[in-house]
Amino acid sequence: MLKLIIGNRAYSSWSMRGWLALKQSGEPFEELVVPMFDAEWDKRREGDEFAPSLGKVPIMWDGECVVWDSLAIIEFLADRVGRERYWPEDSAARGMARSMAAEMHSSFANLRRELPMNVRKSYSPKALSDGVKDDINRILQLWAQARARFGGTGDFLFSDWCAADIMYAPVVTRFITYGVPVPPFAELYMKAVLSHPAVSEWIDQAQDEPWVIEQYEDAAA
Numbered sequence: 001m002l003k004l005i006i007g008n009r010a011y012s013s014w015s016m017r018g019w020l021a022l023k024q025s026g027e028p029f030e031e032l033v034v035p036m037f038d039a040e041w042d043k044r045r046e047g048d049e050f051a052p053s054l055g056k057v058p059i060m061w062d063g064e065c066v067v068w069d070s071l072a073i074i075e076f077l078a079d080r081v082g083r084e085r086y087w088p089e090d091s092a093a094r095g096m097a098r099s100m101a102a103e104m105h106s107s108f109a110n111l112r113r114e115l116p117m118n119v120r121k122s123y124s125p126k127a128l129s130d131g132v133k134d135d136i137n138r139i140l141q142l143w144a145q146a147r148a149r150f151g152g153t154g155d156f157l158f159s160d161w162c163a164a165d166i167m168y169a170p171v172v173t174r175f176i177t178y179g180v181p182v183p184p185f186a187e188l189y190m191k192a193v194l195s196h197p198a199v200s201e202w203i204d205q206a207q208d209e210p211w212v213i214e215q216y217e218d219a220a221a
Helices: 013-025 039-045 070-081 091-106 109-114 130-150 163-177 184-195 197-206
Strands: 002-006 029-033 059-062 065-068
Touching (some): 002 013, 013 163, 013 197, 059 070, 070 091, 091 163, 130 163, 130 184, 184 197
Parallel strands (some): 002 029
Antiparallel strands (some): 002 059, 059 065
16 A cells, blocks of 8 residues: 655645645545654654655655655655546647646745645734735736636636646635735635645644644744
8 A cells, every 4th residue: 555654734844745646546645744843853863764755854755665745745656546547638738737836846935935834723814925925926927827717617727626626725714814915716626626625634734733733834924
């Protein structure tokens, strides 16, 4: 059986992406939650399970095969169960979806740093730095283009739920947590993401976690 090692559901955006990817596969899997930044975290990172990823989450094991990094997990699973589960059938849509996923993977450092994920909190809107505003504007631009070109009658970026939505799901939670104002089309998209059964399950389970990381709790100060 596949095994996925993740960090705290409340805070770990990359773990969320890897977990959503596995849920999308339909494959049964074992999951292990390792609380980030405590003594057990440091011990685990020194073990063989973490070694190939340099101590980062998520990490997926398939027997002796190890895959780390959320986008790599998506691609591994797409090869395993069928690419149509993760990417649009239309070649133009598929090209844009892959580009958007890759941009999410490599960009938006200001948003990540200044608005860390915390699915248990909801703060009043605060002043945002120019860098964060630029990241938000770029994300909204991408969402608008995808919805206009390929959204069709579906609720998601490329009509049906796909890897691009998986990659941007933690961004949706950040926008909610920090009260980021968005246009009506984005509100509808965000509502659809939050209503997706796998996303709802992740957020619900996060509420019951006993662990608290103060640096993420104080991010709205």
